Amino acid sequence: MWGMGGFWRDEHRQLVASLPAGSEAKIDRKRHRYPYAIVWTPIHPISWVLPFVGHMGVCDSRGICLDFTGAIGVDDLAFGKPTRFLVLNPKRVSRDRVLAKTRGLDLEAHALETENTDEPAELWDRAVLHSCEDFQHRMHCMICGSDCHxxxxxxxxxxxxLGFTWWNKVILAAWIFFCGRYTSIGSFIQTWLGTAVVLVIALFVNS
Known part of the structure; x- marks a missing residue:
């Protein structure tokens, strides 16, 4: 689901409320839940020719995906289910940095389970929701403006x-391309089949 304006908050809150309180965050491939992860899916047919181009989202501590396409998507990655994911370490998040950047964030509006700002999960979610708050009114521009990356x-x-504050779309595109894991064998095929067909056609035409 995609939430215009602040409606995504209600969608996120409802999903959080539907999950068992205190449940362990773990990967659930069947439901496409990847806690503390960056997720990616190809944008066909662009990805057939430029396989490093795709759509990206970030998951909260429960594995609920949030992405940006001009609106904030909640648990519904645009262009299809994730085919690649990269799990990050919430313990590598800077507490002081998060609290400074998210000062004034309305936790109640997002129904976060705890206000213990020493918890890695809480800090992670604060940063993810801060980004959604920032982007909910932005215009989408893939090349030189605000996009999913x-x-x-x-x-x-x-x-x-990781002590780094200069993350950008180029770094993230390269990171997920070279280090991302495939969600399944089928996702590997989905990612590369189109590129393989394009290469075969190109070789045939030029032979």
Missing amino acids: SHVAVALNAMGY
Whole structure:
């Protein structure tokens, strides 16, 4: 679902409320839940020719995906289910950086489980929701403006992830391309079949 303006908050809150309180965050491939992860899916047919081009989202501590397409998507990655994911370490988030960047964030509006700002999960979610708040009124521009990769980059910059605050779309595109894991064998085929067909046709035409 995609939430215009602030409606995405209600969608996120309802999803959080539907999950068992205190449940362990773990990967659930069947429901496409990847806690503390960056997720990616190809944009066909662009990805057939430029396989590093795709759509990206970031998951909260429960694995609920949030992405940006001009509106904030909640648990419904645009262009299809994730085919690649990259799990990050919430313990590499800077507490001071997150609290400074998210000061004034309305936790009650997002129904976060705890206000213990020493918890890695809480800090992670604060940064992710901060990015969504920032992007909910932005215009989408894939080439030189705000896009899905920028949305993820702002979240990581708010975290000061790995002590780095200059995350950007180029770094993230390369990171997921070279280090991302495939969600399944089928997702590998989905990602590369079109590119393989294009290469075969190109070789045939030029032979």
